[in-house]
Amino acid sequence: xxxxxxxxxxxxxxxxxxxxxxxxxxxxxxxxxxxxxxxxxxxxxxxxxxxxxxxxxxxxxxxxxxxxxxxxxxxxxxxxxxxxxxxxxxxxxxxxxxxxxxxxxxxxxxxxxxxxxxxxxxxxxxxxxxxxxxxxxxxxxxxxxxxxxxxxxxxxxxxxxxxxxxxxxxxxxxxxxxxxxxxxxxxxxxxxxxxxxxxxxxxxxxx
Amino acid sequence: xxxxxxxxxxxxxxxxxxxxxxxxxxxxxxxxxxxxxxxxxxxxxxxxxxxxxxxxxxxxxxxxxxxxxxxxxxxxxxxxxxxxxxxxxxxxxxxxxxxxxxxxxxxxxxxxxxxxxxxxxxxxxxxxxxxxxxxxxxxxxxxxxxxxxxxxxxxxxxxxxxxxxxxxxxxxxxxxxxxxxxxxxxxxxxxxxxxxxxxxxxxxxxx
Numbered sequence: 001x002x003x004x005x006x007x008x009x010x011x012x013x014x015x016x017x018x019x020x021x022x023x024x025x026x027x028x029x030x031x032x033x034x035x036x037x038x039x040x041x042x043x044x045x046x047x048x049x050x051x052x053x054x055x056x057x058x059x060x061x062x063x064x065x066x067x068x069x070x071x072x073x074x075x076x077x078x079x080x081x082x083x084x085x086x087x088x089x090x091x092x093x094x095x096x097x098x099x100x101x102x103x104x105x106x107x108x109x110x111x112x113x114x115x116x117x118x119x120x121x122x123x124x125x126x127x128x129x130x131x132x133x134x135x136x137x138x139x140x141x142x143x144x145x146x147x148x149x150x151x152x153x154x155x156x157x158x159x160x161x162x163x164x165x166x167x168x169x170x171x172x173x174x175x176x177x178x179x180x181x182x183x184x185x186x187x188x189x190x191x192x193x194x195x196x197x198x199x200x201x202x203x204x205x206x207x
Numbered sequence: 208x209x210x211x212x213x214x215x216x217x218x219x220x221x222x223x224x225x226x227x228x229x230x231x232x233x234x235x236x237x238x239x240x241x242x243x244x245x246x247x248x249x250x251x252x253x254x255x256x257x258x259x260x261x262x263x264x265x266x267x268x269x270x271x272x273x274x275x276x277x278x279x280x281x282x283x284x285x286x287x288x289x290x291x292x293x294x295x296x297x298x299x300x301x302x303x304x305x306x307x308x309x310x311x312x313x314x315x316x317x318x319x320x321x322x323x324x325x326x327x328x329x330x331x332x333x334x335x336x337x338x339x340x341x342x343x344x345x346x347x348x349x350x351x352x353x354x355x356x357x358x359x360x361x362x363x364x365x366x367x368x369x370x371x372x373x374x375x376x377x378x379x380x381x382x383x384x385x386x387x388x389x390x391x392x393x394x395x396x397x398x399x400x401x402x403x404x405x406x407x408x409x410x411x412x413x414x
Binding site for chain 1: 334335366374391399
């Protein structure tokens with residue numbers, strides 16, 4: 001079958017483990033690619049242009065916006081972040097599913113332009129578990145943890161806009177759950193019109 | 208999680224193997240039940256009331272219709288067939304997914320009353336393979352095979368009304384594909400409002 005890639009948008013509370021799930025998923029299955037964002041912030045030590053991010057100037061970023069070269073973009077802490085359209089569409093046309101790790105504002109921008117994008121929201125099994133994971137990192141102050149939990153309350157309001165929730169209890173289960181959702185999505189009639197038409201024509205030929 | 212069952216409607220061309228897939232699915236996983244139809248036709252040798260069918264009189268069937276006791280019904284060859292509502296709803300309330308093997312007219316009746324029912328259409332990998340399977344049974348005349356292929360052309364018009372197609376190439380893959388689709392369906396936000404509300408409340412409690 002001549003299968004086209006699907007855009008998968010993944011959001012979720014900080015600490016719910018969406019980054020870990022997506023790394024494990026792309027390591028296990030080669031039909032998925034993680035989208036690489038463009039950003040105007042400086043590279044941190046160890047970051048490579050075109051691997052963690054596409055590092056661009058403010059002028060380049062604004063030109064990308066003007067040229068409709070970004071699927072979605074947002075500003076955080078004085079810097080722009082956005083998803084380059086060309087990278088995503090090249091992968092889709094090559095039959096690769098592209099995963100975008102973005103927040104709800106971006107997720108809704110994507111859904112508007114690509115109505116058949118699949119939106120996932122990663123949740124912890126409980127709020128207590130989320131707090132435990134945030135504290136377990138051992139790198140963040142009580143104040144930062146408090147802010148992340150407060151942010152989670154705000155984000156939780158948008159969950160109904162997503163197509164599926166993924167509960168990250170055991171990592172391996174969550175990976176398989178995401179893989180199962182995407183595999184199912186490939187089976188909708190509108191994503192298989194070529195195959196359906198072919199069988200119809202063949203049936204007509206037999207009659 | 209307090210999970211409620213989902214109605215799964217399965218249609219597909221005669222010879223595509225939907226009955227075989229569903230038998231294998233329910234044998235492998237115990238969270239699925241096959242719906243048992245009511246019919247006014249007489250039991251065949253070996254058929255047991257309440258196992259293959261609920262065998263009822265014309266009067267009983269008409270009373271079921273009048274009492275809104277059937278989710279869908281249709282007439283074939285002078286006999287009625289229908290899906291008793293109570294059987295299905297008892298299973299759903301017990302957290303069991305109920306599978307209805309019915310044709311498109313019934314499928315659309317179900318979707319109207321249960322908009323979150325999941326509709327599957329089972330297809331062969333090709334029309335040639337469908338013909339081969341029908342001939343391989345060795346029990347049917349050329350004329351009957353020709354009628355079934357003609358009927359398949361008519362049925363194929365309705366495929367776009369289904370949520371997913373399932374291609375039955377290898378049985379085991381098709382079984383896993385159906386299981387994956389149903390598992391994914393359990394992850395929509397509207398089917399998990401209780402869990403989402405619980406996490407929201409817990410988060411509020413932590414803040």
